[in-house]
Amino acid sequence: xxxxxxxxxxxxxxxxxxxxxxxxxxxxxxxxxxxxxxxxxxxxxxxxxxxxxxxxxxxxxxxxxxxxxxxxxxxxxxxxxxxxxxxxxxxxxxxxxxxxxxxxxxxxxxxxxxxxxxxxxxxxxxxxxxxxxxxxxxxxxxxxxxxxxxxxxxxxxxxxxxxxxxxxxxxxxxxxxxxxxxxxxxxxxxxxxxxxxxxxxxxxxxxxxxxxxxxxxxxxxxxxxxxxxxxxxxxxxxxxxxxxxxxxxxxxxxxxxxxxxxxxxxxxxxxxxxxxxxxxxxxxxxxxxxxxxxxxxxxxxxxxxxxxxxxxxxxxxxxxxxxxxxxxxxxxxxxxxxxxxxxxxxxxxxxxxxxxxxxxxxxxxxxxxxxxxxxxxxxxxxxxxxxxxxxxxxxxxxxxxxxxxxxxxxxxxxxxxxxxxxxxxxxxxxxxxxxxxxxxxxxxxxxxxxxxxxxxxxxxxxxxxxxxxxxxxxxxxxxxxxxxxxxxxxxxxxxxxxxxxxxxxxxxxxxxxxxxxxxxxxxxxxxxxxxxxxxxxxxxxxxxxxxxxxxxxxxxxxxxxxxxxxxxxxxxxxxxxxxxxxxxxxxxxxxxxxxxxxxxxxxxxxxxxxxxxxxxxxxx
Amino acid sequence: xxxxxxxxxxxxxxxxxxxxxxxxxxxxxxxxxxxxxxxxxxxxxxxxxxxxxxxxxxxxxxxxxxxxxxxxxxxxxxxxxxxxxxxxxxxxxxxxxxxxxxxxxxxxxxxxxxxxxxxxxxxxxxxxxxxxxxxxxxxxxxxxxxxxxxxxxxxxxxxxxxxxxxxxxxxxxxxxxxxxxxxxxxxxxxxxxxxxxxxxxxxxxxxxxxxxxxxxxxxxxxxxxxxxxxxxxxxxxxxxxxxxxxxxxxxxxxxxxxxxxxxxxxxxxxxxxxxxxxxxxxxxxxxxxxxxxxxxxxxxxxxxxxxxxxxxxxxxxxxxxxxxxxxxxx
Numbered sequence: 001x002x003x004x005x006x007x008x009x010x011x012x013x014x015x016x017x018x019x020x021x022x023x024x025x026x027x028x029x030x031x032x033x034x035x036x037x038x039x040x041x042x043x044x045x046x047x048x049x050x051x052x053x054x055x056x057x058x059x060x061x062x063x064x065x066x067x068x069x070x071x072x073x074x075x076x077x078x079x080x081x082x083x084x085x086x087x088x089x090x091x092x093x094x095x096x097x098x099x100x101x102x103x104x105x106x107x108x109x110x111x112x113x114x115x116x117x118x119x120x121x122x123x124x125x126x127x128x129x130x131x132x133x134x135x136x137x138x139x140x141x142x143x144x145x146x147x148x149x150x151x152x153x154x155x156x157x158x159x160x161x162x163x164x165x166x167x168x169x170x171x172x173x174x175x176x177x178x179x180x181x182x183x184x185x186x187x188x189x190x191x192x193x194x195x196x197x198x199x200x201x202x203x204x205x206x207x208x209x210x211x212x213x214x215x216x217x218x219x220x221x222x223x224x225x226x227x228x229x230x231x232x233x234x235x236x237x238x239x240x241x242x243x244x245x246x247x248x249x250x251x252x253x254x255x256x257x258x259x260x261x262x263x264x265x266x267x268x269x270x271x272x273x274x275x276x277x278x279x280x281x282x283x284x285x286x287x288x289x290x291x292x293x294x295x296x297x298x299x300x301x302x303x304x305x306x307x308x309x310x311x312x313x314x315x316x317x318x319x320x321x322x323x324x325x326x327x328x329x330x331x332x333x334x335x336x337x338x339x340x341x342x343x344x345x346x347x348x349x350x351x352x353x354x355x356x357x358x359x360x361x362x363x364x365x366x367x368x369x370x371x372x373x374x375x376x377x378x379x380x381x382x383x384x385x386x387x388x389x390x391x392x393x394x395x396x397x398x399x400x401x402x403x404x405x406x407x408x409x410x411x412x413x414x415x416x417x418x419x420x421x422x423x424x425x426x427x428x429x430x431x432x433x434x435x436x437x438x439x440x441x442x443x444x445x446x447x448x449x450x451x452x453x454x455x456x457x458x459x460x461x462x463x464x465x466x467x468x469x470x471x472x473x474x475x476x477x478x479x480x481x482x483x484x485x486x487x488x489x490x491x492x493x494x495x496x497x498x499x500x501x502x503x504x505x506x507x508x509x510x511x512x513x514x515x516x517x518x519x520x521x522x523x524x525x526x527x528x529x530x531x532x533x534x535x536x537x538x539x540x541x542x543x544x545x546x547x548x549x550x551x552x553x554x555x556x557x558x559x560x561x562x563x564x565x566x567x568x569x570x571x572x573x574x575x576x577x578x579x580x581x582x583x584x585x586x587x588x589x590x591x592x593x594x595x596x597x598x599x600x601x602x603x604x605x606x607x608x609x610x611x612x613x614x615x616x617x618x619x620x
Numbered sequence: 621x622x623x624x625x626x627x628x629x630x631x632x633x634x635x636x637x638x639x640x641x642x643x644x645x646x647x648x649x650x651x652x653x654x655x656x657x658x659x660x661x662x663x664x665x666x667x668x669x670x671x672x673x674x675x676x677x678x679x680x681x682x683x684x685x686x687x688x689x690x691x692x693x694x695x696x697x698x699x700x701x702x703x704x705x706x707x708x709x710x711x712x713x714x715x716x717x718x719x720x721x722x723x724x725x726x727x728x729x730x731x732x733x734x735x736x737x738x739x740x741x742x743x744x745x746x747x748x749x750x751x752x753x754x755x756x757x758x759x760x761x762x763x764x765x766x767x768x769x770x771x772x773x774x775x776x777x778x779x780x781x782x783x784x785x786x787x788x789x790x791x792x793x794x795x796x797x798x799x800x801x802x803x804x805x806x807x808x809x810x811x812x813x814x815x816x817x818x819x820x821x822x823x824x825x826x827x828x829x830x831x832x833x834x835x836x837x838x839x840x841x842x843x844x845x846x847x848x849x850x851x852x853x854x855x856x857x858x859x860x861x862x863x864x865x866x867x868x869x870x871x872x873x874x875x876x877x878x879x880x881x882x883x884x885x886x887x888x889x890x891x892x893x894x895x896x897x898x899x900x901x902x903x904x905x906x907x908x909x910x911x912x913x914x915x916x917x918x919x920x921x922x923x924x925x926x927x928x929x930x931x932x933x934x935x936x937x938x939x940x941x942x943x944x945x946x947x948x949x950x
Contacts, residue, residue, distance in 0.1 A: 021943045170943065224945040231942075239935040247929060249702050271933040276701060276923075279727035283694035286687065286724075290667070290698025293685055294706065298698060316688050406939050443683040443699070443706050446662040451631075451678055453686025454670075463633060464678060 001056040001066040002160065005083050006075030008051040009041045011153035016053025018157055018174060020401050022166040023057040024226045027216035030057035031512055033065035033585065034399040038256065038339045045107030047078045059215035063367075063512035065400065067587040071163075073156055075099060075130070078108035089122045092209075094159075096152070097127035126208050128199075130156055137195035138188040147185065151192035158196025165213045168193060220405060227404045229368040229397035233327060234264035236375025237299060241272045243376065244383055244415035248273040249291035250299045251284040256339040257395035258303045258329035285310035285326065292322040293452070295419070295442030297379065301327040303395075304346045305336065308353075315354045317388040318478060320452040321429075321438045324388035325378045329398045330508075332583045341583025342396035344508050347562035350390040351537045357475050359482040361385070362537040364392040366511035369404040371397065374534060376412065383417045384488065385481055386437040392536070394558075396509045396585055420448060429462040435488075436481035485538050492540035494529045501527025502599040503550035505575070507536060507563055510556055510586050517591040526599035536566070544571045552598045554578060556591050626651040629661070631681045642793035642819040643672060646740065647679055649796055653803035654682070664707045667696040669716040672747050673740035673819075676711045690721025693728040696735050704920040707807065710737040714755040715745045718774055722754075729783040731919035732811040736803070739814065740793075741776055742821035743828050750824035762824075776816045777900025781893055781912060787813035788900060788912040792833045792842070793820055795908070805910055811918045832906045843905040847913070850885040853905050860885035861902075870898050872905070890914075 002019070006012045013034055023030050033054040042049025056066035068088040074080035076099040087093070100115055114120055115127055134152040135145060143151075154175070161168055171193060179186035200209060227235075241248040250273055252262045266275050274296075278284035281302055288298030302310060307328045317324045330346045332338035350362045361381050365374040371393065378391040418432070418440040428439045428450045441448030450462055458465040459473045497518055506514050511532050518530040531546065533539070547553055547567075555564040556578040564577045578594045580586060629651040637643045654664065664682035668674035670689035677684030683706075687695045692710045700708045710728075717725050717739050728735060744762065745751040752762040752769040755776065759768040780788045787809040791802050799817075806813035818829045827834075832841050843853035843861065851861040851870075861870040863886045873880045889895055896912035 024943055024945055027945060027947070219945075219947050221947050221949055223940065223948060225940070226943045226945075235935070235938060238938065242931065242935050247702075249698065251698060268933070268938070269927055270931075271935065271938060272931040274701065274923075274927055276697075278694065278697075279723060282691060283697070283724055283727070286691040286694035287698030287701070289687075290685070290695035290700075291702035292698075293695070294665075294699040294702035296702040298702075312688055313691065320685075403945065409936050409939060442703075443665050444663060444703065449662055449681065449683055451684035451686065453678070453684075454688055455686065 001054065001069045002071045002073070003052055003054040003069035003083060003086070004073050005050055005052040005079035006153075007042070007044045007079070008037055008039060008049050009044065010051065010075050011150070012036070012051045012053050012075075015153045015157045016055060017401070018171045019160060019166070020055055020226060021170045021174075022161055022168070023055065023164075024224070024403050025170055026166050026214070027219065028057040028059065028214055029062040029217040029219065029403055030055060030401070031062045031065045032401045033396065035584070036340055045076055045078055045104045047082050047108055050079045050082050052079070052083060057214065059217050061217070063515045064588060065585070067589050073160065075152070075156070076108065077105050077110055077114065080114060081108060081110065084119070087123065091123050093120060093123050093125045094156075095125065095127050096130035098129050098131035100127075124208070128159075133195065133199065134192050138191050141184060141188045141191065143184060143188050148188065151188050154189045155192040155196035158193040159200045162197045162200035163209055163211060165211055168197060219403075223406045224403045225406060226401050227368055228260070228399060228401050229365065229371045229393055230260035230329075230399070231264050232368055232371035232404065233261055233365070233375050233393065234268055236372040237265065237325070237379065238268050238271045238273055239372065239409065239412070240376045240379030240415060241297065243412055244297065244379060244417055246383070246417060247296045248299055249276065249288060249296040250274070250301070251276045251278050251287040251291065252301045253278050253281045253284045253306065255281070255303045255306045257331055257398045258301050258306070258327070260398055261301050261327060261329065281306040281309040282313060285313040289313060289317050289322055289324055292317070292324050293320070293442065295440070295444070297323055297325070297383065299325045299327070301329070303329050303331045303339070304333050304349065307346065307349060311354050314360065314388050315356060315358045316454045318354075318358045318360055319454050319457075321386045322388070323382035323386055323440070325382050325391060326388060327391045327393065330392060330394040332581065338583050340395060342394045342509065342585065343558050343581060343583065344392075344394060344510070345559035345562065345581070346392065347507075347536065347559065347566065350392055351566060357479065359479055359537070360387055361389045361482055361485050362392065363389065363534055364508045364536055365397055366508060366532055366534070368397055368400055368402045370511070372404075372407065376415075377534065380415050381485055383415055384437065385435045385485060386418055386440060387481060392508060394509050420445065427460065429457070429460060431477070434484065436477055436484055483538055486535075486541040489535055489540055491542040492531060492533065492546055494546070495532050497522055497529030498527055499529055499549040501529075501550065502552045502554055502595055503529050503531055503547055504554050504556065504595065505531045505533070505547070505563070505567065506556055507533045510558065513586040513588050513591060514556060516588045517595060520588070520592055521595045521599060525601045526596060527601070528595055528599045533563075536563070539570055544573070547571065547573055551600070552576060554595065554598060556586060556594070558586065623658070624655050624661070626655040629654045629659075629681050631679055633678050635679050636675065637672060638823050640822045641672070642742070642821070643676070643740065645793050645796055646738070646799070646817055646819065647676060649799035649803060650676070650680060652800040653807070654680070656800055657804040657807055659707055659807075663705065664709070665696075665699055666709045666711060667692045667699060668711040669721055670747070671713040671716045671745075672821075673711055673713040674716060690716050690719070691724055692716070693721065693724040693735065693737070697728060697733055700733055700735060700920050701923060704734070704924060708735050710735050712737065712739050713746075714739065714741045714743060714753045714776070718776060718779065719754045726779075726783045729780055729785040729812050729814060732784070732786055732916050733919040734810055734921075735812050736806045737812060737814045738803070739776060739816050740819040741816050742819045742825055743773075744821050744825035746821045746824055757828075775901055777911065778897060780814045781897050781900060785814050785912065786811040786914045786916050787910070788816070788896060789813070789910045790816045790818070790900075790906075790908050792818045792829065792908065794833060794835070798844075798909070802909065809913060810921075811916060831904065841904050841906060842908050843902075845888045845890075845899060845907050845909045845911060847888055847890040847910065849888055850882060851888050852885060859905075862886060870902060
């Protein structure tokens with residue numbers, strides 16, 4: 001496991017992404033964690049300006065970016081000190097020795113140089129003059145010192161690629177394409193990459209750094225690609241449009257970390273989606289609903305604060321029974337919170353966050369790979385039931401990469417819509433018995449001229465109605481419609497493990513960590529099972545029965561207990577919470593310890609383990 | 621097919637405005653305009669926000685969407701982009717369009733999407749029982765300004781022109797003779813057409829426009845502008861507007877007085893936004909008719925000129941873009 005760290009202008013994310021591609025091309029399974037500040041170019045050398053990228057890769061199944069890196073590459077003192085806390089003892093630390101000047105130590109609020117004050121005694125530290133070596137390597141190309149120095153990320157990448165015996169070709173191809181318009185920069189970056197690689201191969205550093213070869217992962221015999229959550233959501237939405245034979249209208253307003261979805265969809269405009277950058281969050285959802293009224297499928301996207309602004313309009317979509325998908329890429333709140341840090345704290349907002357009795361279906365993606373199917377499921381529900389649907393993802397899923405086995409798209413069933421056909425003869429507001437969906441009649445069709453709006457409507461005619469009994473009926477219809485979704489979804493299954501002991505019930509981006517923690521616990525003989533929910537509202541109808549088969553239910557979440565509340569509310573079950581809100585994903589070890597606290601083992605004497613203090617774990 | 625009459629555009633829904641409300645006359649003019657302009661009911665959509673004016677879509681026999689407060693232009697933008705073939709009208713008021721929804725109206729006019737926007741300006745919040753609005757005159761007494769409003773009002777015409785509107789027209793709710801044709805002028809303009817209708821709220825702001833609209837004095841208090849014609853008005857059509865090039869303002873003059881001749885009278889040029897701004901801000905006489913009409917690419921046209929409805933890329937291929945690792949048996 002490697003962590004790259006430097007200033008937010010150092011090209012750290014780029015290094016990480018390029019290493020990811022090289023690793024995937026070598027047949028490794030992998031999982032990544034981009035971890036960067038909200039500032040675009042934060043003041044250089046400061047602790048808060050540190051940008052990092054963590055990747056775990058290997059010849060085994062990898063589902064998390066890992067708890068503690070084996071290798072840290074730090075481009076300056078600040079990047080070193082802010083990441084020390086996460087390192088295992090004996091980890092390897094590569095630093096740019098040129099960056100440890102008195103001035104830059106001061107920028108990082110350091111009184112002494114950690115390279116020689118004993119701070120790093122328990123680690124293997126390899127100081128390399130990365131900046132100087134880079135400048136020297138690219139000197140023949142005649143770049144200014146500043147531009148030359150900026151090639152250091154590729155120099156370091158070259159060295160790391162050498163260390164882990166990964167190919168340089170994908171990065172070389174990328175550089176050639178990216179800098180096609182500036183041959184000097186292109187060549188400098190290529191030279192820097194090769195120089196870093198050669199440094200590992202030829203110099204005495206090899207006495208300390210050893211080239212390690214990672215065996216290929218036991219991957220299935222299919223095609224794979226690397227993919228981020230945002231990329232895969234975009235693909236999934238477009239795929240759903242194709243399955244439904246319906247054009248999508250994606251209306252959004254930029255916000256971190258949701259904007260990447262808009263960017264990816266802009267690139268897919270020839271695949272049945274039109275994008276619109278609205279003037280604000282409210283206009284974005286309203287335009288999407290307008291598009292749905294006009295017969296396209298409106299989709300909108302945001303993060304928590306933006307979703308809050310969209311809620312009134314979502315109520316209108318519920319009232320008018322129009323299909324819509326809202327993607328919430330959650331981030332740490334409240335208010336502006338920590339825009340680039342991940343959290344799962346908008347579940348209440350999604351399920352309960354509107355005025356009136358205004359239920360709507362909520363689904364959640366568990367990983368970058370899962371975004372494809374979750375997007376299709378969200379669209380399927382919206383069109384099957386004529387309702388807005390909220391899809392929850394988060395900043396971690398949106399930015400993280402993993403290796404994704406490409407699905408057999410031809411095997412996906414078509415998505416049926418309630419668009420009228422030439423034969424259709426029914427009132428617009430006559431509802432289907434099983435889905436409670438009304439007809440999706442759009443302007444242009446002379447047979448179905450009608451008006452809709454937010455004022456309560458007559459259950460049959462759709463005209464304005466203030467009738468008391470009718471409001472009761474309409475409230476019931478809206479509620480039953482959402483409940484009816486449960487009749488169409490797959491029964492909840494156990495992802496892995498055995499029933500009887502502890503059930504780890506969770507949702508969203510904690511999937512990878514929990515998969516690993518439960519796998520490790522099972523290997524230790526603990527009676528534990530992992531149940532990961534895609535459907536948050538309504539919950540799968542068999543969930544209560546499934547959970548009844550366990551002694552203890554543990555709910556780990558990156559919030560203060562929102563799914564836990566929902567489970568208590570809907571299923572009347574007792575749950576143990578494990579909560580953490582640090583802006584970072586869960587660690588395997590902390591969850592693992594929490595599971596052990598409750599899980600019976602097949603061994604006669606169960607070892608009592610303590611939950612590590614300060615890890616965010618708490619018992620309620 | 622027989623041509624539709626104004627009755628064909630009425631619905632069976634009971635109209636629920638206060639008796640004597642100016643909205644009735646506007647609704648009737650809308651019905652007439654649609655019939656006279658050859659609008660096709662199933663290809664026409666009325667979108668509104670919240671407020672008295674925004675109930676109008678329920679009373680027009682076309683597709684209609686009564687949305688949420690202030691957001692009608694955003695919904696209408698979605699409708700028009702999704703299906704540019706549709707004729708889309710937005711019905712709003714001074715509170716809905718210029719207070720809570722000012723942002724959307726601003727950006728709609730800036731983009732110049734092909735919508736026909738009717739803003740009923742009664743200078744008061746009617747549906748919430750009479751609070752002052754962003755167009756209320758200073759000193760307006762209301763439940764939330766018992767001592768008289770001390771806020772500066774917004775001038776809808778100046779707002780629209782400032783936002784880059786390509787069409788601005790004005791009329792009075794009782795002027796049923798000219799309203800239908802004015803609405804069709806708005807409809808026939810490609811781009812955002814913005815019509816301010818001075819509307820009499822007989823309950824909360826009764827006769828607030830009497831200085832402009834009272835029938836007896838209308839000839840002397842209103843100037844009906846026509847492109848290419850001198851800016852003349854008055855019962856005897858002997859009053860006019862002259863451009864004072866020193867103060868850069870329009871001043872009222874009378875033909876034959878102080879040597880004023882027809883040559884001194886400014887000719888209306890609806891394509892000139894500077895003149896339009898002077899006319900829009902003129903009070904007594906107050907300008908009526910098409911004050912501004914310029915040409916600029918409509919957003920729905922530009923939007924689709926760089927996009928396609930055709931599904932040229934299939935998902936099966938898209939899945940195989942990016943960094944691939946093929947582990948299929950060779």
